[in-house]
Amino acid sequence: MGASLEFTFVGTRLRLIAGTTPTQAKEIRVFIDGNLETYNPYNTTDIRQILVYEKTGLSNTLHTVKLDSVVAGNWGMDAIDIDSDGRLITTVGSQIPTPDEGWKRYDDNNASFKYVGSNWIHESNTSANNYNKTDSYTTDSVGGHSFKFKFYGSKIRVVQASFHREDFFPDDVKIIIDGVQETFSKKDPISSSIVANRQMLLYEKTGLDREIHTVEILSGSNGIYRIQNDAIDIDLDGRLFHPDEVTNIAELEVGKRIRCNYQASTSGTIGTFSGIGKESSSFIPTSGSIATPNRDFYFIAVEDWNGDFKLIADRNVQNLISWDALNSEGFINGVNVYSTLIPQLTSDIHAEGNAFASSVYSGEYLYSAWKVFDRDKKTGVYNSRWSTTGTSGYIGFNFTEGNVVNGYSLMTLSSGSSNWITAMPKDWTFEGSEDTTNGSDGTWIVLDTRTSQTNWISLNYNRYFFENSNKYKAYRLKFTSNNGDASYSGLFEMEMYDTSQISMQARLLTGGINATDKDNEWDKYIVNSTLNGTIIAGDNNVWNYSGGASWTSTTNTAGSANRTGRGASGNAGASGYNPTSYVAAATATGFRPFMKIENLSMNRSFINHEGSYKKLKKGSPKVNETLIITPSMTSNTTPSGVASASSIYNASYEAWRAFNGGATGTEDCWASSAGNPSGFLVYNFNNVTTLNAYAITSRDASDLTSAPKDWTLAGSNDGTNWSTIHTVTNSTGWSQKETRSFVLSRDFSFSNYRLIIHTNNGANYTTIGELKLVNKIFIPAIPSEWITISATLPSESTFINDGMDDLSVFNRKNEDFVQTMSANGSLGSGRLFKGSIDLKKYIEITNVSVK
CATH class of the missing domain: 2.60.120.260 (Galactose-binding domain-like)
Known part of the structure; x- marks a missing residue:
């Protein structure tokens, strides 16, 4: 009882x-x-x-x-x-090792958390049962600590440890959300376990307005371990922000930070910056090998120079790269950097838009439109490109929302033969459209024209800029001839830019010619600056220098071939004056970019209506997209995640071939070893990833009895304990290269997914041409609305931070009107007229006051 x-x-x-x-x-x-x-x-x-x-x-x-x-x-x-x-x-007080449906999780080591206080311990312990084996905490009865963050969403959960011992954890941890304080307890009044209960749901708040919220969690007043952070859960489509994070360059000030993505597809080669202000991926690790990153980092503003900002990356964005490689790309003295507007694609469909093309060449591989936007620049990977038959065609991207584009770049592939150069476009127009649905229909406006473009160099970008201040939803490159190939045309990579608001130049910091030289940017900003009181000078939690040294632009006194590296060994001021051997190949020294951003002309507006200054809060269209969440793999470990299998037929049928984006040709598949028709195929995302559908494509060959018949799809977060997601029995009658899709009963969130084949259709080995893990996203449309900013003329800072930079809502277009006729007595014969009216010349009269 x-x-x-x-x-x-x-x-x-x-x-x-x-x-x-x-x-x-x-x-x-x-x-x-x-x-x-x-x-x-x-x-x-x-x-x-x-x-x-x-x-x-x-x-x-x-x-x-x-x-x-x-x-x-x-x-x-x-x-x-x-x-x-x-x-x-899951209810408060229950263990929650993975986020529930409709939630996503941020681990304690996420860079969006700001830890306040000097006694924080950030621990990675493979024997502990914390989420992802990490947690952050204080000990020795130390209070006065907190951690802060912001998030966009409507709900939040706090996941931490609890324990029954009275002296262990506090019962009055404070959480402040948007200025409203509540408390929760880390004491477990029921359990008598001799060890702490890990990954417990200790606090939950739902029903918040769907907007950005500020959160601070503060130490309790009792217990040895007075504050801890294991993980935070928020809305599945929400986002975490650092307390000092901004999403627009115009909001920068010293001490603020802005998110950015960096991707390098080839080790030792400079990559691409993109997604300024966006959450594109998880964060780049601060230690270990980051030779081919495709993740996010923060740029931190360290100085405001008459409106132009100097920013430094909060970590090395790439290592295993030499000083010479950086120098050859211009990063020692400075090079202009352009951030592409198009997200990294793994299929034609993305939440931010879709890729399209006039046609797609299908040979040994399927050369889909999205492959020019996959940011995969690996030398010799021919299937990572778009191709079309013939000497003319078009390739483009349709955004979900309009964007200003006034620059673009085109890149060709490296090959021993010259046909990749001859397939590149020669004469073209770059065009924008507001109303196309498929890249072919609608009205297209010519924005840029180029002829006789023959100066192509393998693996190099050619960049083009032009004047344009109008927003279009879709852009395309439409070419009428190539450089001589009669069979097909194509591109390796394509980027699009908006250069109207900012100009960015990246380089390395200066680092000092010897240990006594303090007149350099590393000492000025990283070692000694508090960034106007927003950080502790030299704080590793801010600059992440202990994971490895950073190259600087300085040649040191040890000799003309010796370059200065700074940081590492847990010391912001440490200096490593690397010998000549490090110039060609640096395993322990990385690339930390220094960015100068020049703010160009800025126009911000409010609308004065009915005595108040207002702005349009833009809504969003309905999103009903199918996202292929596995990247297009080129090996078992690249570009990201890990593909594996129970066995392989031989080296031509490795696991990654079932995740490479197609199933064209007899060897484009995974095959189990002969005599083993049962087995499994696994993909590890490295991070918890949500799916709600999947698809299996049979091999592009006649051995249809090798197709799976009975299988189970399972998920796991540790690679050991597996949960059944979906089961199929008696899947027979496959045809060659046939795709069968399966919609799951709900969202499932795991880091590992395994397809377990129990039996196939009769062969002594099993094949799968392609396994696509899918997330079908539906978000209802949110209508736009006018919101009031002020009853009086707003201040300059309000204009900068809240003003509208897009007045296209007032643009008028041609529309067709049909005048409806109503019976007014007897009607004789006549005609119904339909006409087009240019609304730019007229304003509707909705009310007339006569006095």
């Missing part, structure tokens, strides 16, 4: 499984949404796994269940059954 069990679930039915024994209580109470029923688990013999209670016919909504007993005797629970498409809802 006195004990109870509570849980919450979504579904229409419930079963309780338990043992029935002579010591069981004879009446167990079941409250479902407050309605009482009972069951009796008493039995004269001991029998296990008995269905002791069942309830059906419930509404398919959220239900709360409580079990208890008020009579003498033991009672317990073995298992709970609910609908196959139902789900249990």
